[in-house]
Amino acid sequence: MNFPDHLRYAKSHEWFDPNTGRVGISEHAQSELGDVVYLDFAAEVGEAIDAGATLGTVESVKTVSDIYAPVAGELVACNDAIQDSPELVNTDPYGDGWLFQLKATAGLADSLMDAAAYRAHIGVA
Secondary structure, eight states, rough: OOOOOSSOTTTTTTTEEEEOEEEEEHHHHHHHHEEEEEEESSSTTEEOOOOEEEEEEEEEEEEEEEEEEOOOOEEEETTTTTHHHHHHHHOOOOTTOOOEEEEEEEGGGGGGGGGGHHHHTTTOO
């Protein structure tokens, strides 16, 4: 599995890019979910978000799961392309399959795991 080193990871399997503010779900999470068929965005652009707040839900052929904010900040964008093509979460989870973009509160990304710690968290060598 692929876990880019420049990203930070939450225990709830969301990734955060400290350079762009983008948020998505990890390759591990999307593989556990199976084929993603629908995403529902609960938060709105411009909204102040607390770390751990529910940003929306992802529905797959297996289950429905919440998507949590890995850091606090302001929601500045939602990936509208994902609404029409939810399969991007499966095919490109770290690229076109991103879900949200946050203007994070400074320093909060430091509380997230790096790729090595995330691999250990999910039991992947």
